[in-house]
Amino acid sequence: MASTILPANPSKPRAGRFGVYGGRYVPETLMAALVELEHAYEAAKADAAFQAELTSLLTDYAGRPTPLYFANRLSEQLGGAKIYLKREDLLHTGAHKINNALGQGLLARRMGKRRIIAETGAGQHGVATATVCALLGLDCVIYMGDVDMERQELNVLRMRLLGAEVRGVSSGSRTLKDAISEAMRDWVTNVRTTYYLLGSALGAHPYPTMVRDFQRVIGMELKRQILEKEGRLPSAIIACVGGGSNSIGAFYEFLNDRDVRLIGVEAGGRGTALGEHAARFQGGAPGVLQGTYSYVLQDEDGQIAQTHSVSAGLDYASIGPEHAALHDSGRAEYVSCDDAAALDAVVKLARTEGILPALESAHAVAEAMRIAPSMSPREILVVNLSGRGDKDMGILARELKL
Numbered sequence: 001m002a003s004t005i006l007p008a009n010p011s012k013p014r015a016g017r018f019g020v021y022g023g024r025y026v027p028e029t030l031m032a033a034l035v036e037l038e039h040a041y042e043a044a045k046a047d048a049a050f051q052a053e054l055t056s057l058l059t060d061y062a063g064r065p066t067p068l069y070f071a072n073r074l075s076e077q078l079g080g081a082k083i084y085l086k087r088e089d090l091l092h093t094g095a096h097k098i099n100n101a102l103g104q105g106l107l108a109r110r111m112g113k114r115r116i117i118a119e120t121g122a123g124q125h126g127v128a129t130a131t132v133c134a135l136l137g138l139d140c141v142i143y144m145g146d147v148d149m150e151r152q153e154l155n156v157l158r159m160r161l162l163g164a165e166v167r168g169v170s171s172g173s174r175t176l177k178d179a180i181s182e183a184m185r186d187w188v189t190n191v192r193t194t195y196y197l198l199g200s201a202l203g204a205h206p207y208p209t210m211v212r213d214f215q216r217v218i219g220m221e222l223k224r225q226i227l228e229k230e231g232r233l234p235s236a237i238i239a240c241v242g243g244g245s246n247s248i249g250a251f252y253e254f255l256n257d258r259d260v261r262l263i264g265v266e267a268g269g270r271g272t273a274l275g276e277h278a279a280r281f282q283g284g285a286p287g288v289l290q291g292t293y294s295y296v297l298q299d300e301d302g303q304i305a306q307t308h309s310v311s312a313g314l315d316y317a318s319i320g321p322e323h324a325a326l327h328d329s330g331r332a333e334y335v336s337c338d339d340a341a342a343l344d345a346v347v348k349l350a351r352t353e354g355i356l357p358a359l360e361s362a363h364a365v366a367e368a369m370r371i372a373p374s375m376s377p378r379e380i381l382v383v384n385l386s387g388r389g390d391k392d393m394g395i396l397a398r399e400l401k402l
Helices: 028-045 048-062 072-078 097-110 124-136 146-151 153-161 176-189 207-215 217-230 245-254 321-329 339-353 359-374 390-400
Strands: 021-025 068-070 082-087 115-120 139-145 165-169 194-196 236-240 261-269 285-289 291-296 332-338 380-385
Touching: 021 321, 028 048, 028 097, 028 176, 028 207, 048 097, 068 217, 072 082, 072 339, 072 359, 082 217, 097 124, 097 194, 097 207, 097 245, 115 124, 115 176, 124 139, 124 153, 139 146, 139 176, 146 153, 146 165, 153 165, 153 390, 165 176, 176 194, 207 217, 207 245, 207 321, 217 245, 217 380, 236 245, 236 359, 245 261, 245 321, 245 380, 261 339, 261 359, 291 321, 321 332, 332 339, 332 359, 339 359, 339 390, 359 380, 359 390
Parallel strands: 082 380, 115 139, 115 194, 139 165, 236 261, 236 380, 261 332
Antiparallel strands: 021 291, 068 082, 285 291
């Protein structure tokens, strides 16, 4: 594992922009806090002690590097391309979210912020944040939509056991968008004492850049591992895209490798009508939501649309601004996978490889299953398996009638 997790001189977009996307669209109350955060983050990147502590925790506490596993039986049954899985599901807490939570937790402590707030959808970021707060001795409040609390009850219990206060959100769609809104209201009220540990590569600058940098360890490891195993780069890297942290973490190291396709998979839900899915690039348009300018699912009056996905972590009306720029430039491709295909992918991976993926990650597995048979046996697909599926057993039991 590389000793430096954060780039010493990253290519930072001017004023937090990725092309036209990004920026800071927040109340004046938060502007000073965001500037303070940006300065603290820049200082931390240049601090060898901060880098060393983060590297140590990622290795000895979180369990990095994660394996790059050849899914032999799945590849054989599908025919065509070889399929590898980047096993982020094996990390402590069961998902990639711990990478970012550790980085931001250390940053919050460095800034002297003892109270941490966070939002969560599927609960994995909430669990990771609660875990890091317990580790570092910080107070923790997690906002979670009532709908998500019901469908991700196991993660609610985990957060509470770790010492976090979980606050249900009953407004709006009662999912991730509304949890973010409540967390931002809390931050506005308690901005001097509170650190907002945002879980995905979205929101106001510097969050999209900062979260990407904390997650880019995925792609750094992946590139080294595939070269060691195959002596060449993959034909494509596939990752699910909610806000976009696991996908941008997997994609970032390959942006200049033009022969490597980057494929993001959004939630196709249960239909193509507005409100039936969370495929921002197939049904959305540029707009502002919760601090950033990106693609947003909205109606003809510009009102934020309802969304649906069987996976709580992909059930969000907008997408990280760097993904918006990658989409418009054509460097990354974005497709959607419906609920039924994601559920089929869970069963297929479980019964061929003995691996139970999170429903979010199953969207990426489904896309690999779709395209692998038409590819050459020499070609390689890497799926970023961003989380494990224990948290989804209630949903799976109901949907699959187990």
